[in-house]
Amino acid sequence: MFKKLYIVLILGAAMACKAAPSKTTPQVNPGDLHPDEQQSVVLKQVADLISKYNYKKVELNDSISKVIYNRYLKSLDENHNYFLASDVKSFEQYQTVLDDDIKSGNLDNVFYIFNVYKKRYNEHIKYSLAQLSKTYDFTKNEEFTYDRDSLPFIASQAEMDAQWSQRVKYDLLNLKLASADMTKNKETLKKRYENLLSQSNKLANTDVLQVFMDALTNAIDPHTNYFNPANAAEFNIDMSRSLEGIGASLASENEYVTIKSIVPGGPADKSHLINIDDRIIGVAQGKAGEFTDIVGWRVDNAITMIRGSKGTIVKLKILPKGKNASDKPKIVELVREKIILQDQSAKKEIRTYNENGKVVKIGIIYVPAFYLDFNAYKAGDPNYKSTTRDVKLILDTLKRDGVDGVVMDLRQNGGGSLVEAVDLTGLFIKNGPVVQVRDTRNRVEVDEDEDPTISWTGPMAVLVDRFSASASEIFSGAIQDYGRGMIIGTQTYGKGTVQSVIDLDQVISPSIKEMLANITKKGTKPVGSMSKFGQLNLTMAKFYRVSGGSTQHKGVTPDVTFPAIIPLDKYGEDTEPSALPYDMIKQSTYTKVGDFSAVLPQLRKMHDDRMAASPNYKYLQEDIADFKKRDAEKSVTLNEEQLKQQRDADEAKTFERNNLRRVALGLPPLKKGETRPKKEDLDFLKIEAGQILTDYISMGNKLTATPVKTTP
Template identity: 85%
Template sequence: MFKKLYIVLILGAALACKGAPKTPPGPVTAGDLHPDEQQSVVVKQVADLISKYNYKKVPLNDSISRIIYNRYLKSLDDNHNYFLASDIKDFEKYQDVLDDDIKEGNLNNVFYIFNVYKKRYNERITYSLSQLNNNFDYSKDETFTFDRDSLPFVSSEADMNNLWAKRVKYDLLNLKLANADMAKNKETLRKRYQNLISQSNKLSKQDVLQIFMDALTNAIDPHTNYFNPANAAEFNIDMSRSLEGIGASLLSENDYVTIKTVVPGGPADKSRQVNIDDRIIGVAQGKTGEFVDIVGWRTDTAITLIRGPKGTIVRLKLLPKGKAASDKPKIVELVRDKIILKDQSAKKEIRTYNENGKTVKIGVISVPAFYLDFAAYRAGDPNYKSTTRDVKLILDTLKKVGVDGVVMDLRQNGGGSLVEAVDLTGLFIKTGPVVQVRDARNRVEVDNDEDPGVAWSGPMAVLVDRFSASASEIFSGAIQDYGRGMIIGTQTYGKGTVQSVINLDQVISPTIKDMIAKITQKGTKQAPGALSKFGQLNLTMAKFYRVSGGSTQHKGVTPDITFPAVIPLDKYGEDTEPSALPYDMINPSTYTKVGDFSAVLPQLRKLHEDRMNASASYKYLLEDIADFKKRDAEKSVTLNEQVLKKERDEDEQKAFERNNLRRTALGLAPLKKGQTRPRNEDLDFLKIEAGQILTDYIGMGNKLTSNVNP
């Protein structure tokens, strides 16, 4: 889509560097982070692309500068826990100049603000450490205000100390309620605070750029995003549901990069030498490369050495769980391979229902995202990973076991590949338009399903919630417009904009790259699978429209049968984003409806409502929603041990009793105190009800005219 425009972007964008960076504002202290020439190039290039090609056409001026400024401060200190009022007064001079800084590639003011933040952060945690020597009185009727975003910034260091003394007191009280050994609790908290300082000191200039670029891009629209090289790699792994590496997830613990999970069938698993909680202390490339000591490294930095192309060798120096740092490490040689992230792929289950004495089988397909391994697809790999391919295989399996209907569960599915949204829709209709896309020049393109094959022609429903977005809304909107299936759940997110992925390495001119390489004086040798240098821009360039003409933007998709909103609609969704594009309409596409549920929906709604009025599960769900709203409105907590313990005990008992009532309502045995819930037990009442609604429809004799038979 819009390939010509993308080629123009790639071939036509070149950037000229204008002079050296300005002198940093304020005093320079040890530990400060500073921008480099490469980041200057990135911020100018991103600003140029946004100004020229973003759908919204927002000029970089003083007005947008203030929005960027406020977003940047909010991202650093949203809860007003670190900056002093005097800091904010000092920063005010940057409100109207950030737009000029961005155009010039001058990040010194941005980094100055960040360095003040980092200094304040470390001061607060250091102060917290000093408070651990105190003995707090938990019989006082004090409160700690944990939600401060609507309160003014603290005016003095004395007031800040008072705030943080209460925070330390609260942290210790939390530990004390679980364990009376205060010496142990203080040591636990000391390690926690020391780790926070350690992580703070590992922050890099790339982190600063990422935070600021988020403020910049989100001031334009919520879905234009810059990804630094490491985040770009993670984004593309998420899209493809695959990566090339050793097949293990890592986490930093006490300055060690630690193995936390091992992917079954991956190189780490097959070696039988890599175990959970092993600590990686060194990484070497190939059979003869020198080991790089990674103790104290950030996880994302270590990952750049450990991941790499399929077939290459990486050697790890491991300290097994329980071994001391002074013990001899073991060395493991692994051949990297392609890892398919199966736990994040489409899955199926079969639920049975009783309809007038007859057993009805409903296949439920949970789709977590619209993923596609672009690299494998372009390379002609016949086994490339994609949502549509996975769902097609699942549907074939469900047909073999004779299911009567299919529920597509798209809850929490934030979208992904537009191609997959179109192709997945094509599994349920013969041919026809699926989505319309209008660019900034008002040109409209229609994406069609061209494949007349139908993988499932029977009854179907689509289950959605507030976090069903983008590609999920394209799919559910098309299914609704065609009358192919019922949409069940809550109003979806409303993300109806199109982003084009721009690799900045391909956009920035070779001359600029050479200049930066000379300035930084870095060699060209890179580890296998090295990241891009400049990162990636996902740029909003168009809007989605349903085949019926309405945009999915802002309004999302309204279900045919509505469930209570577990996710607060007033807190999450496109219509809560100040910079979101509005809803509008264009002409509908030419398409032929295959069915119409209007005649049966009133009866289906009544059956659903009657069931809900008599359902204990529904009652408990509404109570849970009310409790969540109550908790969400709270801004402070008591520091009186006896009062807090009483509140916690009552809440715990209430949750225990309600959980057992919920289990009983679903026909499950209640649990005893301390008993662990069985691993594969399903308490998803809303999913069960979605299957029941489809069962009701099947029991009504499929009163729907359909033209989708394969």
């Protein structure tokens, strides 16, 4: 059966000939950012694809324009810290204009709003810098309101200045609680604010387009997304768990592009010439290439220069950690390689449980995402990176180690490749349908596991939480429907939509590309790479469990439920205003291989009895209550003594609770100032999931139920 390579998602238009109507022409100021012709093309192309092919078939009209406007405004100033009420009042004229702007490719109004935001941002940071010369009284009983999203926009400049003055005081107070040296604290804060200004001044028009595109696509549905070329590259790296480069992560620190981590076995590591906190001040391509100075660059622009195709040469001009700018840098020549991101791949561990004098070994496999190196797969690389391949290898080792059961840990797993969800399910069932996919024409395609081999036939459970989404829900839903394993944890996210990845370079017509190229040749400001227009992940289908129900909105309900550490009322598909609804279709024909209904009451009772006597369960409930309390707070005291008392009390409470948790797990308590060993595991819920599976095994249940064929 042909499998569509959908991606499930921490998931040739003409140039605009005239601007969309607006009531006021946006004012142009020095330092403003401006859209270019390529961005106009991208905007129109994305709008055209959404209007024609999105599953919801949303029409761009005044109603959706208001939603886009509100999302755009919120993305810029969600906490109401930058715009004045008068700014927002002046923007209201664009509420019902943005749909016309989008259709015509006009970004002038969008950029005007952003430029006002940037202007206000810079004004407030400069004001904050000026406040550092003041002397603050930390004995006053004042409060700083840091959560303002439910409050109106500030009406006057005087009120805005007062708000930012309090923010500076709060920043200084935080530093003062750690060090009494106020001169040093002010210098630290000065550098922090100057860095914020520097980053603001490095914003590019691509940033503006990305922010607006997020507002546009999320107004349609939560999982249709546009990625500019840089973000598309990051998305594809995340999907494949591999990249081609030098094997180092970078960050911007004090105007320098700085090495923050090094991938073992990568070119940077093998050179023995690059270390953590070294600074890259220049980059050259090939042996004879000239160096480009990258001091002060945005880190994403530097990464674009440093990454490259496998086998090519890049030269770096390195200023080692501790050296001054006046010191002579060293030159390091590296050959780029394909880097496999092992730290972001599936991992295993084995936990041992004692059950009535019998030792039970449970293999736990942590799966962070459903990743697939699609390019390597398409090219026929026999060693392409994928979740299923990694998990199969892990299962082989667990069998050799003699484990009695397997827990698949899908917590925090936000999804990935639909193909991988199907193939991974196939490691645990003989064959049969795994998921049903319905497209915009209501055609239903059933994706099946056609491989009759099973990698693990023994007892299994799947551990999920609120952030287990999309492909995670396909896998856990199929395992539950087949009766192949127990689902343990909290209700999952509820993302039941399917996205197709559209490379815009493949759909924008050659004539448009040629026109853009000619504009660049004539001396106009370059519009960016002519072969990189970005990527659209477009919702074009909806998936359903083999039992007929969608996971959309409802997610997967566990067989044994854990307390919700992640607030269900704040995170999840059912909290998204633009999300598609829940519905059902006809179930598939499939053969159930097990049924836990007879044993679940006893397993739940055993779990509940353990929790009633468990100190860790009590501490977990207290943590959840504390989180809800902190989440409801919107302000903080600026009185030094009061804040110190609060912080000290919170720190002492956390320290004591963590030690009590350690003792409950059989670990020694830590002394004040002692750091927790890195490899120490305090994951109480993971341990309990293994215990529940151990209970099942100890009851003599090993999927001995007679297979039952389920038909529509």
